[in-house]
Amino acid sequence: MNMESLELGQEFTVKEIKDRENPMVRKLYAMGLKEGKKAKLLLKNGRVYLLRLNNSRLIIDRDLAKFIEVS
Amino acid sequence: MKKTIKVAIAGNPNVGKTTILNRIAGTSLKVGNWPGVTVEKKEAFVKFGEYEIHFVDLPGIYTLEPVSEDERIAVGFIEEEKPDVILNIIDTPNIERNLLLTTELLEFGLPTVIVLNMIDEANKLGIEVDDRRIEELLNVKAVKTIGRTGVGVRDILPAVVEAYEKNLIPKPVIYGQELERALDKVYERLSAKDFNKHQLIRMLLEEPVFSDIREELERETGKKAYDVVSDERYAFAHGLFAEVVKRKGVSAKDITDSIDRIVLHPYLGFVVFIGVIYLTFKFAFDFSSPFVDWIDGFINDFLAPVSYGALKALNFPEWFLRFFSEAVVGGVGFVLTFVPLIATLYFFITFLEMSGYIPRVAFLMDRFMHRIGLHGKSVIPLILGFGCNVPAIVATRTMESTRDKILVIMMIPFMSCPARLVVFAFFASIFFKDNPALVITFLYLLGIAVALLTGFLLRKTVYKGSMSHFVMELPPYRMPSLRSVITIVWVHIKDFLYRAGTLIFGASIAIWLLMNVPPGVKNISESVAGHVGRALVPVFEPIGIDNWKATTSLIPAFLAREIVISSMGTIYSAEQGSIQTEEGEEFSPSEALKKQVVAFGNAIKDAVSSVLTLSIVSLHVEEEEEDNLKSLIRKDFSPASAMSFMIFILIYTSCLGTFAVMVREIGKLRATLFLVYSFVSAWLTAFVVYNLMKLL
Incomplete structure (x- = not known):
């Protein structure tokens, strides 16, 4: 499923990230968000999401989140 | 001669690189030509044993793959400058992610020291790292540190020297x-x-x-x-x-999550944001105001008469005495009084940035910024612009999209900096005594409005296109070490003092000379400066600035805005004659010094007591006697023309530093067009406000 359907506070596992050519997707990878990783949706604010990944917190926008399949 | 070891400091963003470099380098830290916090090239030379170690701080990056300019700068430095040692700083709580950059750095095959920083936070999370195993596996040196308190930092220099002396080449990275x-x-x-x-x-x-x-x-x-x-x-x-x-370790819930629930709340977060900005300005103004007054008194009532007396006793010629009181005291001395204001404003902005609050504003403000086609991250350089436009423009380097970068760079110069505040505070205290706070707030808001309008116009015309993606890491909240904050503030103050001693002093001399040529000129209005200023009057007359003294002072003000006041000081004090010890009054240096010591004690007391109130005390009505300069300026301006003058100073990018950095970041053509745009919009806005105020 898509990240959009996640509830606040819900934990999820990254199933697939599309478009690995995209530099921003590459940056996401370098920031540690990749297939198999567990993360948690902390907050939503308009078109941005705040995620918790291990001990870090990442902000990503909704359009970029569309590239991420979660389960 | 000492041998030099060149060390590149590399690491992810927010791993404490700046704090560690501050600890190692102390006051020897240099921030290029441009003071700033996160992105520019910071350097330091530290002597250790028989070596001089040259540290170069690379931008914080997650990977060496070229995603934005930061990665290109880092790779470019390692490849071209060939450092002797790489100092890789790791945020231990997030070591898994940090090791990706470590792996990429190891590919260079250069002697490497790995610093496991924030080991205390890692321990709290139950993460324990075997530093000896790292050394064994990779053939590098590893050091554990807590940058904030300084624990372990002293082991870094010996490790760097050892890696260099033994030429510790890491074991090759072997892939599939x-x-x-x-x-x-x-x-x-x-x-x-x-x-x-x-x-x-x-x-x-x-x-x-x-x-x-x-x-x-x-x-x-x-x-x-x-x-x-x-x-x-x-x-x-x-x-x-x-x-x-x-x-x-397990990722435990920490205090950051609890604070974020309020600070990042869609509604409560805004209340917090407005409160934080208000308190920042309140503390910056109120805490510094008594010290500004004290320095003013110290220069004018003690330093100036003492040195004037000494020069006179030494039989210096009359023209030199005039030069001293008009250009040195009137020009540079005046600008120096604003050091406390700039120091406190930088203190709070640096504190907010290092504490982790400013990145959160990006998350909060995204809802607004995306309406003008930018994402929340662009708010950070805009906020830094309140400190100084120059590092704010440099900070746009972290933006991945060139279009966003150009847009934000063209908005930053409208964010009012302390140099403009110097001018506002001066004029507001003469013409808007009843409500200087309201006038200054209006000017700050007007600057923000012009910035937003500029962004909106550019987005609708030149820079169309879809928005870039927004990815950013939020660091946890951390109490910044006072030492790091003060070091950074000191770097800014040093830069300001340097400018006061060079650029501002030079401008004061130049304008003083222009006022005194042709030699023997009796009336300043007949001097070269007077003629140039008069030639400019027709341009500024429609916006209410119709006297040559004001227009003349605008010319050197292109170097830096605060010069406008110092050159007014020079022009007016020269016209009026020197303003030193009053006739018939005995000047006793020891008495004057005693007075200054007492005044300093009072300044501390006032500073502490005024920050305890809720309103901005330093902007309240002050029924004090006007000095010479203020009463002379009162004669030449009306409230409407003073407002128009302040608006012109606010909007027109009258700052050589900002223009120079814009040329470097967006090219000469765009920077020049922007300058013209800022002049035209400054003139038009001043024209509208001036005429509206005249009608009222």
Whole structure:
């Protein structure tokens, strides 16, 4: 499923990230968000999401989140 | 002669690089030509034993792959400047992710020191890292530190020297056999053989001559060559993580999550944001105001008469005495009184940035910013612009999209900086005594409005197109070490003092000379400066600035805005004659010094008591006697023309530093067009406000 359907506070596992050519997707990878990783949706604010990944917190926008399949 | 060891400091953003460099370097830290916090090239020279160690802080990056300009700067530095040692700083709580950059750095085959920073936070999370195992596995030096308190930082210098002296080349990074085979083939084909693994990988991925090797690798693995490299690097980093981390800790709920629930709340967050901005300005103004007054008194009532008396006793010629009181005291002395204001404003902005609050504003403000086609991250350089436009423009380098970067750079100069505040505070205290706070707030808001309008117009005309993606890490809240904050504030103050001693002093001399040529000129209005100023009057007359003294002072103000006041000081005090000790009054240096000491004590008392109130005390009505300059200016301006003058200073990018950095970041053509745009919009806005105020 898509990240959009996640509830606040819900934990999820990254199933697939599309478009690995995209530099921003590459940056996401370098920031540690990749297939198999567990993360948690902390907050939503308009078109941005705040995620918790291990001990870090990442902000990503909704359009970029569309590239991420979660389960 | 001491031998120099060149050290590149590399690490992810928010790993405490600045704090560690501050600890190692102390006051020897230099921030290029531009003071700032996160992105520019920071350097320091530290003496240790028989060596002089030259530290260069690279931008905070997650990977060496070129995603934005930061990565390019970092790779460019390591490849071209060839550091002797790489100092890789790791945020230990997030060591797994940090080791990706470590892996990429190891590919360069340079002596490396790994600093495991924030070891205290890691321990709290149950993460324990075996530093000896890291040394053994990689043939590097490893040091554990807590940058904030300084624990372990003293071990860094000996480790750097040891890595250098023993030429500790890390063990080669070995990837999967398909990739290694492909890299061997690339290497075999090269005639020169001094390439490191990073360069070989880049050639494999990018050079057209190796496309056959690339295709073969893709066939063998069933993946794109880029993905193969990327996966192999992650796999290596992960393997390393598994080897060196003894306990893997569970991500525990910490105080950051609880604070974020309020600070990042869609509604409450705004209340907090407005409160934080209000308190920042309140503390900055109120705490500094008594010290500004004290320095003013110290210069005018003590330093100036003492040195004037000494110069007179030494039989210096009359013209030199005039030069001293008009250009040195009237010009530079005046600008120096604003050091406390600039220091406190920088203190709070640096504190907010290091505490982790400013990045949160990006998350909060995204809802607004995306309406003008920018994402929340662009708010950060805009906020830094309140401190100084120059580092704010440099800070746009972290933006991945060129379009966003240009848009934000063209908005930053409208964010009012302390230099403009100097002018506002001066005029508001003369013409808007009843409500200076309201006038200054209006001017700050007007600046923000012009910035937003500029962004909106550019987005609708020149820079159309879809928005770029927004990815950013939020650091946890941290109490910044006072020492780091003060070091950074000191770097800014040093820069300001340097400017006061060079640029502002130079401008004061130049304008003083222009006022005194042709030699023997009796009336300043007949001097060269007077003629130039008068020629400009017709341009400024429609906006209410109709006297040559004001227009003349605008010319040197292009160097830096605060010069407008110092050159007014020079022009007016020269016209009025020197303003030193009053006739008939005995000046006793020891009495005056005693008075200054008492006044300093009172300044401390006032500063402390005024910050305890809720309103901004320093902007309240002050029924004090006007000094000469203020009463002279009162004669030449009306409230409407003073407002118009302040608006012109606010909007027109009258700052050589800002213009220079804009040329560097967006090119001469765009920077010049922007300058023209800022002049025209400044003139038009001043025209409208001036005429409206005249009607009322």
